Amino acid sequence: NAGVTQTPKFRILKIGQSMTLQCTQDMNHNYMYWYRQDPGMGLKLIYYSVGAGITDKGEVPNGYNVSRSTTEDFPLRLELAAPSQTSVYFCASREGQSSYNSPLHFGNGTRLTVT
Amino acid sequence: GDSVTQMEGPVTLSEEACLTINCTYTATGYPSLFWYVQYPGEGLQLLLKATKADDKGSNKGFEATYRKETTSFHLEKGSVQVSDSAVYFCALSAGGAQKLVFGQGTRLTINP
Numbered sequence: 001n002a003g004v005t006q007t008p009k010f011r012i013l014k015i016g017q018s019m020t021l022q023c024t025q026d027m028n029h030n031y032m033y034w035y036r037q038d039p040g041m042g043l044k045l046i047y048y049s050v051g052a053g054i055t056d057k058g059e060v061p062n063g064y065n066v067s068r069s070t071t072e073d074f075p076l077r078l079e080l081a082a083p084s085q086t087s088v089y090f091c092a093s094r095e096g097q098s099s100y101n102s103p104l105h106f107g108n109g110t111r112l113t114v115t
Numbered sequence: 116g117d118s119v120t121q122m123e124g125p126v127t128l129s130e131e132a133c134l135t136i137n138c139t140y141t142a143t144g145y146p147s148l149f150w151y152v153q154y155p156g157e158g159l160q161l162l163l164k165a166t167k168a169d170d171k172g173s174n175k176g177f178e179a180t181y182r183k184e185t186t187s188f189h190l191e192k193g194s195v196q197v198s199d200s201a202v203y204f205c206a207l208s209a210g211g212a213q214k215l216v217f218g219q220g221t222r223l224t225i226n227p
Contacts, residue, residue, distance in 0.1 A: 033214070043204070058214065090159070103164070106158030
């Protein structure tokens with residue numbers, strides 16, 4: 001059981017470049033989330049989705065976009081990368097409403113540096 | 116809005132010492148509370164949880180009690196091991212999509 005898989009593990013971008021962070025889960029979870037982790041700041045929610053075709057903004061959505069065309073995949077798109085987007089990005093998933101307070105399952109993260 | 120505050124780190128202890136990591140929260144309604152642990156190079160893993168007041172979550176020798184009167188959920192362990200070295204995050208679950216709000220994390224290092 002692979003769980004939540006994120007690719008790539010590491011990436012260096014130049015300012016203004018674009019990229020997509022991939023996230024896929026094989027647990028048939030309805031809810032998926034993207035967080036960024038900055039040193040000493042905990043995790044901040046970027047976007048989330050409660051099912052295929054449904055996405056919504058979290059706490060820090062500016063500079064990012066998401067899509068959810070399938071239950072399994074929840075890619076995060078960075079357009080016009082900026083140094084402020086240097087961070088570690090985590091994708092997570094959980095079962096849906098029928099399993100209230102089920103735990104989040106996290107991927108191992110993508111470390112992104114924008115220079 | 117909802118928020119979680121953890122004690123500042125890093126925390127360094129000797130093996131077999133007692134551990135307490137403080138966590139307090141601010142939330143509307145009745146959130147569920149969680150502790151997650153992050154080992155080096157990995158994503159976060161659920162350590163324990165409590166879903167209502169006075170509940171005690173426990174796992175791997177760690178415990179935390181949901182205290183509504185003091186809005187706290189402190190993490191405790193009676194005797195830590197080197198393998199407990201990690202970053203610990205307190206979190207609460209809020210809203211219809213059960214989004215987690217995290218504290219800033221506390222890095223724990225246990226020396227042999």
